[in-house]
Amino acid sequence: MYLENIKGPADVKKLPMDALAVLANEMRTALLKKLSAHGGHFGPNLGFAEATIALHYVFNSPTDKIVYDVSHQTYCHKMLTGRKDAFLYPEKYDDVSGYSNPQESAHDFFTVGHTSTSVSLACGLAKARDLKGDTENIIAVIGDGSLSGGEALEGLDFASELQSNLIIVVNDNQMSIAENHGGLYRNLQLLRDTDGQAACNLFKSFGLDYVFVKDGNNLAELIPAFTSVKDSKHPVVVHICTQKGKGFAPAEQDKESWHWCMPFDPETGKSKVTFSGEDYSEITAEYLLKKMAVDKTVVAITSGTPAVLGFTEERRKQAGKQFVDVGIAEETAVALASGIAANGGKPVYGVYSTFLQRTFDQLSQDLCINNNPATILIYAASVYGMNDITHLGIYDIPMIANIPNLVYLAPTTKEEYLAMLEWSVEQQEHPVAIRVPGGEVISDGNAVDADYSRLNRFAVTENGSKTAILALGTFFPFGKRIAEKMKAETGVQPTLINPRFISGLDTDLLQELSTTHDTVITLEDGILDGGFGEKVARFYGNTRVRVLNYGYKKEFLDRYNAEDVLRENRLIPEQIAEDIISL
């Protein structure tokens, strides 16, 4: 096996051509073995084995610097840069992250997990090189799906201003996570159909040189192409056509399902993980499809991740024109929602908390200044969401709850979620965001007081004295447990409150509480800085009411265990009850 002996790129360069092709297949075999046991980004990595070999064969990493977009195609790069063991030996599978990571290797230059950043980041490396008078090659790798993001398009436009070496490898596998959306994909199709000869060329229109590689899984085409642009004095795009999922038939056929995988049977492709119970994506899709059937102005929007809203291919067909995938283009998704609402439609945009960050200005300017009644559903906004440093869902409260005019809601159960969603879709007064609860779906069958038009009214679910517990969204069950424990240990029933609103305080209720309570506790599934609890602390700043805020320390976490994070931040209900009783 060649791969076992690859300690770094120098070992790749020594191999004869026929051995390189064998190496590519060994890498795919390792991917299949690891990912079928471990899960991870599957299709994009399988397709990029030959290109990774060719890059390391032609260029001199880490002096020459390769920046990978979104990191969905970095696994082969990791194998060839001293990290093969993490792909060969099960006990070492967790030694590397799923993303490029400078702390792992000198061959990685940025921790990257959001799309569309590689060209602009690489422009920075190139600019510094030029200022210092160095001469290395700077290479940005970007997938076709990432091209539609604003930062990527800005970067392509800016790159030619450098007037120096920058090599942009466009890995065109004709797919985003789902199918691509946007006019530029028709241009890529035209370029593929004409072997790159079409005069109308997106990349050339941005002032970039252009090289086409018809078979991006063929080393005999890739190596000469990369060699031809090495040490180029101008920014140049190398457009390579690869096969997503190459070498694993189910992934070649169903590219969307195999973009990313949970552990599966490598013989059949069948997932080893089965979910039981409900999830909020399914609940949302079912709600929206019903709603769409009776109201043609209801429209669901995704930015390249239709699964967030539970819209499988079949459901997308069912929704027809009432489902819009803007591609990876979060800014346009929010602007589109605002425009639809301004013209009498009822838009619902579903997005992960971490990707909502990409559209702060559109939330503020396009949507909230204009006060248009769009609905934004925010998923994985919880410690129980994704746990990679680049995909955390614990920062959205400070980010958006402080934007004027936005009503940010925190449901605690399925019933409450659906009531809030229905209210939001039908009301015409406010832009509304809903923080979809993390963890398991809780359904208590209780009827919900759904008049959310009276903004910032908290719901008292248990009347008590001395201590009031404001337990937001996902953490409401924690509040319940704390209250029960305190009652059991002290005999005094604390007041339990479901705040429902993240973006404002129920000042009448808080005022009232201060006459009968001496301690107020806040719980939120997010960082404390800039969050909900601090608003409560400010409200009571000039009173004798004690306020204890529970949430996370402001820091970037990585590959964490949720229980550990909760414990370290003293967020386990027993810890909190202990704190309060000790007061």
Added chain:
Amino acid sequence: MYLENIKGPADVKKLPMDALAVLANEMRTALLKKLSAHGGHFGPNLGFAEATIALHYVFNSPTDKIVYDVSHQTYCHKMLTGRKDAFLYPEKYDDVSGYSNPQESAHDFFTVGHTSTSVSLACGLAKARDLKGDTENIIAVIGDGSLSGGEALEGLDFASELQSNLIIVVNDNQMSIAENHGGLYRNLQLLRDTDGQAACNLFKSFGLDYVFVKDGNNLAELIPAFTSVKDSKHPVVVHICTQKGKGFAPAEQDKESWHWCMPFDPETGKSKVTFSGEDYSEITAEYLLKKMAVDKTVVAITSGTPAVLGFTEERRKQAGKQFVDVGIAEETAVALASGIAANGGKPVYGVYSTFLQRTFDQLSQDLCINNNPATILIYAASVYGMNDITHLGIYDIPMIANIPNLVYLAPTTKEEYLAMLEWSVEQQEHPVAIRVPGGEVISDGNAVDADYSRLNRFAVTENGSKTAILALGTFFPFGKRIAEKMKAETGVQPTLINPRFISGLDTDLLQELSTTHDTVITLEDGILDGGFGEKVARFYGNTRVRVLNYGYKKEFLDRYNAEDVLRENRLIPEQIAEDIISL
């Protein structure tokens, strides 16, 4: 005079062709008269008179809907849609805002003041139209300078997905605020040089139809072009070439200076406003140019607004490769800065607070997760900054001070600003943002303890007892005045503290204060929600220390008077002293 009789678009449609040309000149005369007395966006409006007439002549506003990008070219539109008086009669000049505004007129669909949003917003109007089964024309107007922004490029890419009517008027006056930067501008040049015939066409590569208008100041060309695309069933770009500053010789010649104007003498073009004293843009430019001369890795970055950093055309020449204008592309500016820092350069990005919003995700992901030592200078982050609803500078503290790893500093004087800037540029540990003070430059000649590497150390500038005043950045002089007043009225000297750090607390000092003080006051030139003061309130939540936070209510303000805003939020030092004394 025709203009006096234009009550709405219907009156435009009635005029014969020769009268329309006269009307255009009347509109320019009105612009010259109003703006020379009042100030405003000058060059872009002068160049767009004929196109505005042609749009209203051909289309049927407000049924057909025109969305203007950034609103720099809306003044003529306002004149033709019932708001002429605000351009003809000095006593009515302030009846309209400088931006498109649905509260003023049914012919405006969004309040817009940031660039690059019109195409995506218009896509939303078009999508709602299609869902409802309506058939009106939707028109987006966008200037060439705005095309480089990520949201605009996303919108151009997405538009063709609509497969229905959308007309995108690209107003190409060959200028952004300063000169354009980016490869796409060479494509626009090619299109101008070939009368739109070049096969390599940015817009076509996004899947859009394309029409070229050589003289966009000629009604005889514009009207047929717009007529030809009216009721088009596909998205189509109408690329019109106009003259920025048309009709006023100084503005035709020096387009950058005349993009926006203060009141001036209409005979000579000489500004009527003279600034005396220093300003932070000048101070910064002088510092950076000196630094660049001795360190070739220092590089200043702007995203289309070089004046922010004080970089006039002459200084840009002097800086050479050490000054980079990425064009209107804030996302790329931050990614570029991160990349430069990652490869050993010393980047300094200068940006207005309001436009920093456009790059939240790049701050978080590209910069702060990677902890690269870039410097970001944030201007107009103050009630004394710009006062239009779309350009406010009072939201940046909640936005960025809660991003992990970012060190956000608040200098109070010129000396402290320069010390912080020098420290930031030379250190290698942290991404740093500096909140450039608002209002007049204060220079006290005092030496500054500049060891900012010990993060979150507040500076006690006056030792006292009972009350401690934490007065952040621009509001430090307020703190001083409050302390003086309290000393005078009560005989007790309060402690006065310059926090210096916005993004973290000096917990040792706060702990110490609690033993000798019963009241802590915080002052910040920003909204209270998610801000600095709330962190202090949280810190003291479980103590007997009273905390009073002073800052602004979370709301969108518009065209305010700073003193009024301060008074309404009880931020006048005398009001605060009164509050404290009354406790």
